[in-house]
Amino acid sequence: MIRPPSLVQYQDADCFTARLDHTVVHDLPRNASIKRILVIKWGGMGDIVISTAIMEDIRLAFPQAALHLNTMPAWQPLFDHDVRFSRVWCVNLQQKPGRWRAYRQWLKEVVEMQYDLIVDLQTNDKSRGLLTMLRLMGKAPALLLGNHPRFPYTIRQTQQLPQAHSFQIMQQALLSAGIPLRTSSPKLHIAPSSVVVAEQLLALHGLLSKSFAIFLCGSHANGLTKRWGAANYAALVAYCINQGERVVLLGGRDEVEECQAIASQHPWHVVNLCGQTRLLEVPVICAHAKYIVANDTGTAHLAASTRTPMMVICGPTNPLRVKPTGQQVVALQLDVTCKNCYTWQCSHHSCMRQLSPQQLLSYLPTAGVADA
Structure with a gap:
């Protein structure tokens, strides 16, 4: 007799088993020169919602800074009444006709805003590619934080979590910048x-x-x-x-x-x-x-x-x-x-x-x- 496959359950304790490195390499919240911050988060809806907990920790760490969010047009309604952000802006980078025009528009927006810190919560090559172009143009801020310890980021992580839950990967990025982890679930602002x-x-x-x-x-x-x-x-x-x-x-x-x-x-x-x-x-x-x-x-x-x-x-x-x-x-x-x-x-x-x-x-x- 063939035994049917068992049903396994997973909870937070099972999913978040990677040990986060709490070594503080940078202490950005104490940097008084950070006045304007850009958070980059595109991705699917699930990943966007998860990242709102990370956005909350960034807001708490920099209460006086102007916080901007760059996301995809489909997700802008999630932030229509979000008081954490003084500006939410979108460029459709997924369009096929006119893609290079969209890239130029994105670069123009970032350059004009003169950000002091950019936090890239993406894990793909597209955001890294755009930020690399920004650095090669000599227009990138000195502080670039991302999910990979590599160019073009200037704040490098001491630990990589490539197979971990996306939430922990984003948390590790914050820890490498000295940003405390205080929020463990999505934080939405509903009108x-x-x-x-x-x-x-x-x-x-x-x-x-x-x-x-x-x-x-x-x-x-x-x-x-x-x-x-x-x-x-x-x-x-x-x-x-x-x-x-x-x-x-x-x-x-x-x-x-x-x-x-x-x-x-x-x-x-x-x-x-x-x-x-x-x-x-x-x-x-x-x-x-x-x-x-x-x-x-x-x-x-x-x-x-x-x-x-x-x-x-x-x-x-x-x-x-x-x-x-x-x-x-x-x-x-x-x-x-x-x-x-x-x-x-x-x-x-x-x-x-x-x-x-x-x-x-x-x-x-x-x-x-x-x-x-």
């Missing part, structure tokens, strides 16, 4: 208007005073192998119904069909809000839920900014590197030989197809509604 809209939406469906679970059952269109599947989530809805709970589906435009497939099987017990919410309305809704079940998706990181218990299902991605931060979050993964393959296409999809709804039931969070 009161977003709270009102989200709570009105819940009230419209009679959910403000009733117990409900949230399913984040989709993923980006380029990450379909990260989806557990509509049939599995629909089976989980049936369990919630037996517990007297309703289910709310949240997601973006890439996930509409997935959510519709689930909602159509339980129309009286599922509230399908997929595509009906703005980014910062999602955490407000999640804060009212009893618990959350999610795929490895950017929306799960938004949800992790609340205290609501959450279970994240991982398959082709490594929980040790992608789990949303927070003690209230548990990541689950089948122990199959092909896990963590990070492939976009798979003929057997064993890491997800072999995981049954019954296997998850004992892991479902049972805590009550948490405070935002």
Whole structure:
């Protein structure tokens, strides 16, 4: 008899095992000449949300400095009401026609602002390439901090964490500059208007005073192998119904069909809000839920900014590197030989197809509604 693969759970204690080097090579917070700081963070939504904890520590370390953020246009709404930044600016560096024009525009913006310190929270070659061009032009500030101990950065790390969670990699960069680590979970600034809209939406469906679970059952269109599947989530809805709970589906435009497939099987017990919410309305809704079940998706990181218990299902991605931060979050993964393959296409999809709804039931969070 073949034994089915076991289901392994991961918490913060499992994911953040790399020992950070606390040796202070630079003590930038004591540098009175730092008046204007640029933070660079592009990436996907999950990585952006995780980095807001790092941004909080930078703000706390330099309370008097003007703090600017350079991000991608899609994520600017996350910072529309963020009082930590005196300026949030975007250049679409992902466009294919006109890419070099975008690079020139980016360089022009940085040069004109005359930053005293640039903190590059990226881990790819694009930001390093642009900052290298800035140095070769003789226009870079003396203080360049990044996630790699190499050119063009002038503040070099004493330790590299190449296989660690992105959160720890960014934390190590701060430590190398003498910036204290004080924030361990995402820090979002949500406008009161977003709270009102989200709570009105819940009230419209009679959910403000009733117990409900949230399913984040989709993923980006380029990450379909990260989806557990509509049939599995629909089976989980049936369990919630037996517990007297309703289910709310949240997601973006890439996930509409997935959510519709689930909602159509339980129309009286599922509230399908997929595509009906703005980014910062999602955490407000999640804060009212009893618990959350999610795929490895950017929306799960938004949800992790609340205290609501959450279970994240991982398959082709490594929980040790992608789990949303927070003690209230548990990541689950089948122990199959092909896990963590990070492939976009798979003929057997064993890491997800072999995981049954019954296997998850004992892991479902049972805590009550948490405070935002």
